[in-house]
Amino acid sequence: MDGLDAIGDAVTGGLLARAVEPAAGEAGGDGHTHEKNCLNCGTPLTGAYCSTCGQKAHVHRSVRGFFQDFLQGLFNFEGKFWHTLPMLVWRPGEMTRRYIAGERARFISPVALYLFTVFAMFAVLNFTGTWTAGSGSGKSLSAEIATSIKEEQAGLAKLEAKRKAAVAAHKDVADLDRRIAKRKADVAETQKALTTGKQFIAADAGDETPSWIKPFIENARDNPEMVSLKVQEAASKYSWLLIPLSVPFMWLLFPFRRRYNTYDHAVFVTYSLSFMMMLVIGWSVLTAIGFSTLGTFLFFVPPFHMYRHLKGSYELGKWSAILRTSALVGFAFAAAGIFMVTAVAIGAS
Numbered sequence: 001m002d003g004l005d006a007i008g009d010a011v012t013g014g015l016l017a018r019a020v021e022p023a024a025g026e027a028g029g030d031g032h033t034h035e036k037n038c039l040n041c042g043t044p045l046t047g048a049y050c051s052t053c054g055q056k057a058h059v060h061r062s063v064r065g066f067f068q069d070f071l072q073g074l075f076n077f078e079g080k081f082w083h084t085l086p087m088l089v090w091r092p093g094e095m096t097r098r099y100i101a102g103e104r105a106r107f108i109s110p111v112a113l114y115l116f117t118v119f120a121m122f123a124v125l126n127f128t129g130t131w132t133a134g135s136g137s138g139k140s141l142s143a144e145i146a147t148s149i150k151e152e153q154a155g156l157a158k159l160e161a162k163r164k165a166a167v168a169a170h171k172d173v174a175d176l177d178r179r180i181a182k183r184k185a186d187v188a189e190t191q192k193a194l195t196t197g198k199q200f201i202a203a204d205a206g207d208e209t210p211s212w213i214k215p216f217i218e219n220a221r222d223n224p225e226m227v228s229l230k231v232q233e234a235a236s237k238y239s240w241l242l243i244p245l246s247v248p249f250m251w252l253l254f255p256f257r258r259r260y261n262t263y264d265h266a267v268f269v270t271y272s273l274s275f276m277m278m279l280v281i282g283w284s285v286l287t288a289i290g291f292s293t294l295g296t297f298l299f300f301v302p303p304f305h306m307y308r309h310l311k312g313s314y315e316l317g318k319w320s321a322i323l324r325t326s327a328l329v330g331f332a333f334a335a336a337g338i339f340m341v342t343a344v345a346i347g348a349s
Contacts, residue, residue, distance in 0.1 A: 084108045088275055092305065093312010096271055100264050100313075110270035117277040118239045122232075124281045128288035149190050156183045231347030235339075238346070242273055242339055249331035253310075253324050260314060268313050275305060303329055 035057065037043065038050035045057045084107045087095035099107050108116075163176040243266060250265035279298045286295030306328050311321035 080106065080108045084113065088113075088271060088278075090308075091312065092271060092275065092309040093314075096268055096309065096313040097315075099271075100267055110267050110274070113274045114240075114243070114270045114277075117274045117281070118236070121277040121280050121284075122236045124284050126232075128284050149187060152183060152187045152190065156180065156187060159183060229347075231344050234346040235343040238339075238343065241342065242335060243269055245335045245338055246273070246331070249328070249335060252331070253327060254314065257314075264313075268309065272306065272309055275309075276302060302332075306332075 036045060038045055038053060038055055038057070039059060040055040041050065041053045043050050043052040048057050049055065050057065084095065087107070095107060099110070159176060159180045163173050163180060166173045166176060246269040247262060247265050250269060251262075254260050254265075279301055283295040283298045286292065286298075303325060307321055307325040310316060310324050310328065311318070316324065
């Protein structure tokens, strides 16, 4: 995916996030119309918003106003972003608890924030090239094979020169002919392997791989670049699966606390995942500008953030939060593993 596609993903994510973000309680200036009744439902207006449907009392019909709405919807979240981000970073538990308790107008909803960070993360990963950094080893292997082919061809040329000299000297060339034929076969086989990738995987007579898995392996072997793109696409499209995959693990952390229900766990998980994606964005940017070592330290942040988030959200004691954080780290790897297996299966299919 090129830079324009990455920017397009970020724009799509911002607009989609804004579409699901509640607008109640936000401040707005007068537009170009001043109606006494709501233009949407006809209810008499008593304030800046309709008391029935929530639409702004004053709307506009200008190109300038259109682009103002576009920019606000994409980048500003009507000011909520600047209330949400600092608390998500340093006081995530307090923010989550306040949101669950009903304080919704001040903070971005977890779903809207999650949508925005998902699209932003994949956009940044693709734009900076860090998403495909892992494919560098594959390119190096191809380069090594190409070099090997050149060496084989050079050796073949030397053998042919020797044969020519032997023929001129009226010597026996049967051994040289066998060596030349073998070298030609080796070069052809290596070139075929470089093109298809099939010959790099040796057949195993005792292979007990289930038959339903073999098509996935063959597809990944025959079309590695296409499968890689499909896996990326699947990971982006089905990123929402991380939420339902993670919530059951939260039940296991609080099996006897009826005070906290599925909704509470879902809000916690969604905000937590949003923060983790922000860390990935930070790592990607730092890696792209040459501070990969500093970016690596960001991956030590999640356990500390999980601890603060759990402790504040569920009002836990110190040791209770530490024990649950240890379990949550393991659960996070399990949920991520299930998600990645799913994404790979979809991409390879």
